[in-house]
Amino acid sequence: MMSSGVIVAVGFQLSGGDSQMNTLIWYSWLGGVIIGTMIGANSVLEEHCKAGPRNVVITGSTRGLGKALAREFLLSGDRVVIASRSPESVLQTINELEENIQEGLSVAKKKQRETLLHAKVVGTSCDVCKPEDVKKLVNFARDELGSIDIWINNAGTNKGFRPLVNFSDEDISQIVSTNLVGSLLCTREAMNVMQYQEKGGHVFNMDGAGSGGSSTPLTAVYGSTKCGLRQFQASLLKESRRSKVGVHTASPGMVLTDLLLSGSSLRNKQMFNLICELPETVARTLVPRMRVVKGSGKAVNYLTPPRILLALVTAWVRRGRWFDEEGRAVYAAEADRIRNWAESRARFSFTDAMEMYTENTWVSVFSLSVVCAFIILSSSGGPLPGT
Incomplete structure (x- = not known):
């Protein structure tokens, strides 16, 4: 964005204060925003659609976010x-x-049906x-x-909200073993396999x-892991660094799962109304990004600054969204929420693609649009203002 802003500023300076020229620059910049975003979103859509079936392993995937992630990958074939x-x-x-x-499959259109025909789900018990x-x-x-192709270390546990001195030996051992040791073991084994695969893989x-190192009072054990x-x-x-295996992080934000709700207070639940989301909502955002990730060291986040800002701006209307004033859940059960899921919601959409669109590419389009403005003006028959 900085490079785009510099070009606009230079354009204003070269315009010599001419209002017609300034207007043309603004409109060209805005046009670049629109065109660049559309081109980029279309490119992301094509990449997502062309991505063949992925082979995915998800730990801790029989409920909550893990289950929602599994369902979303299946939706993608x-x-x-x-x-x-x-x-x-x-x-x-x-x-x-x-x-x-x-x-x-019973309600899908031809293209989506072809995608779903590739979907396959199997499973096994595993203590990570x-x-x-x-x-x-x-x-x-x-x-x-x-x-x-993709391994997701989703297995995790927490034992409620309370001071460290109130956690038992068993609680501490289980949290650390599942969240930290489990991720270490799974990552090691996944990398051992992926490094010998022709196309590598992603963990x-x-x-x-x-x-991020911030304090987590009342969940000190979980936060430390x-x-x-x-x-x-x-x-x-x-x-x-020289491996074919990409290692990444995924940040779902605050998700309405048993892990989050265990031991939560009325005050916690009122806060959850503002910034929490259902597992399937978060999965719908994370999975398309995971499917097309490249390289290594990527961070796939749900709770981005724009989403946080939106939550703050709409805080008033979000009151009572998930819990009433007495802390009772008012959202539907999972089975009711996902009933007829393939029919009730569109697959990966243009809007979803725009959220995945990186800044660097369309900055170039912004810049090009401003350059075009000068070309158009200079070819109109008159000298540039200030010359």
């Missing part, structure tokens, strides 16, 4: 391995997601704290999918409260 500690939960989730796929379980998960994924670790993951990410980036 990908092949997904889900994993959880409980074999019963894995089986139940597979059945639910397969039903979703069949419902989608146990190295032998993680190795079994990797072998299961390779047997079922052939290769692994995502999930950010959370405390990732997330801060540790950020350091882990920085170290991995240097270790894997």
Whole structure:
């Protein structure tokens, strides 16, 4: 944006204060914004649509955000391995997601139907704290999918909001083992596989409260694990500089899941009304970005500054959005929310693509539009103002 602003400023200076010229510059700049954004969004749409089926592994994916991510990848025609500690939960989730796929196929149009036909969901039980379980998960994924394109370390836990002195030994051990040790083990095994694949692969670790080093009172254990993951990410980036494996972070923001709501107070819930979102809403934003990620060290975030600003501006109308004044949930159950999901909402849209559009490309279009303004004016038959 800075380069675009510099060109506009130079244009105003060269115009010599001529109002007609200044107006032309403004309109050209605005036209560049519109045209550049449209071109970029269309490019992102094409890239997303051309991206073939991905082979995806998601830990902690039988509920909450993990389950929503799995569903969203399936919507894109990908092949997904889900994993959880409980074999019963894995089986139940597979059945639910397969039903979703069949419902989608029954109402999908031709192009979307062709996409959904590629979708496949399988799963196995896995305790990410146990190295032998993680190795079994990797072998299961390779047997079922052939290769692994994307691995998402989503498994995580928290034990409510309370001071550290009130956490038991078991609570602390489980939080650290699942959130930090589990991510370390899974990342190691995923990278061991991906580094020998022709196209490499991508590993995502999930950010959370405390990732940036800020304090997390009443969730000190959870926050320390997330801060540790950020350091882990920085170290991995240097270790894997010449690797074919990309290591990234995904930040879902605040999501209405059991992990967030466990032990939350009435005051917490009133705050959740402002900045929290449902798992499927967050997944719809994160998955398209994960599918087309390139290189390494990318941060795929849901709660961006514009979204935070929007939440603050619309705070009044967001009151009672998820919880009433007494803290009772007023949002629909998951089964009701996703009923007929393939029919009720469009797939990856032009608006979604615009959110993915990077700044650098359309800055060039802004600049080009201003240059064109000078060309048009100079060819109109008269000298430039101030010359």
